[in-house]
Amino acid sequence: MFGRGRVPAKTTDQVLLMRRAGLVVGETLAELADAVRAGLTTADLDAVAEKAIRGRGATPSFLGYHGFPATICVSVNEEIVHGIPGARVLQDGDLVSIDCGAIVEGWHGDAAMTVVVGGDEAARPEDLDLSAATEASMWDGIRALVPGERLFDVGAAVEDSIAESARRLGRPLSIVDGYTGHGIGTEMHQDPNVHNERVREKGPIVTVGTTVAIEPMVTLGTYESHELDDEWTVVTEDGSRASHWENTVAVTEGGLWVLTALDGGRAQLGDRYAPLD
Template identity: 85%
Template sequence: MFGRGSKLPAKTPDQVRQMRRAGLVVGETLAELSTVVRAGLTTADLDGVAEKAIRGRGATPSFLGYHGFPATICVSVNDEIVHGIPGSRVLDDGDLVSIDCGAIVEGWHGDSAITVVVGGDQAARPEDLDLSAATEASMWAGIRALQPGERLYDVGAAVEDSITESAQRLQRTLSIVDGYTGHGIGTEMHQEPYVFNERVRDKGPLVGVGATVAIEPMITLGTHESHELDDEWTVVTDDGSRAAHWEHTIAVTEAGLWVLTALDGGQAQLGDRYAPLD
């Protein structure tokens, strides 16, 4: 366990570069999926595209077989928050779809998630566009809160503050899903410590150069409460409200941050905090 004075494990520069290779596979796969999603496809169709994309880039899916998970990606639709199992469900225009993807390259993991609307923005409910944008913005707020020498749980405070601001500005009910967090990542997909999506009493371990974490807020248009379906994977909102999920894997470098699963490394969002390794 991580105590008050503990520090996040550090990766060497070469190990971070290895993780970037895995992260690019994930980012490229999600970019491809975002262009493929359309009405009439099943969630299993998306899974097939993802597996071909990952293996075609010389990587291995992180999720397939993980604790028995039967697919390459998680596809969560509308009131499904996370861990949706791809199958026979047919997508319709206006569906809000969160896609979570992981890949392994030479033993190192990348993990990322996006939320898209089937049929594009023109087919979306306004509240769904607001939800997805607020969730993505809170993820970037959390990423920017990663600071060497500061505490990891500052990330959750930044996510919460961002969601609070968005809810007030948009005049929407936005809730952070209770009980689900981001995580450390490296030679395993899920490692300690937890990366909370809300303010907590503890400050958490110190962030240092070489730390790698996955930050992944999950936000709903209603309740913070959820439950797992009988498939023992799919998590849905208790009140049937829609949910969005955004995630990136990030490395802390000497000069700033490198978003390993973003195709541009996070440059567009981070500005002068963007600091990839050579």
């Protein structure tokens, strides 16, 4: 139904409410980035996140969502997305993707980041390359949001970014098949899907007031994945490591506002950065 239509638009007041939810998510992810260290369990990180979200007067988006049992998703090494926090103990050098969502007055923010336990000095070079390439592709996808243009240009921009990074780095990088970003607003996941790769369809037209979550998931090996017996955790088919980066973005009259970035996207977007007053 969105093939030739327009992406549903939010009002200025609605986008401002989403910014409040987005800031909760961004601040929570910043706390988690500081908290990650060897010896903690993934459940420890979940406790940090729940305290951070509720302490800001918000509600976790993920907890109870289709039965999901935790506040955040924590996916380690070959885990791509939807990892359930639990007893797993983090070790230096682990590549950890953390996905976080929060609700403020019925409006959602959703973002993800990838960090290395122990910092860059503990990381494998290929893992740093993977995370940097995935994050860069997310920003390239965000920049492809232009009023009057097609939403699925985002996927083409992500794919081209990853291909260029793979060539420059001399490393295999694959976009995970079957997973997309999404519309977001009064529900965490709304139509339309936002592809992470080039597709035949052009998709709906981006409008002022469009709000979407852009979230590439990229691996050092195959694009294939499977779900574990817990019916949530998605892992790479070949055991290669994965990275996941995400932000919630609003299209404004003047450009773009990254609702889950603490600086609103100013550092990355330059003259495309256009917050609402």
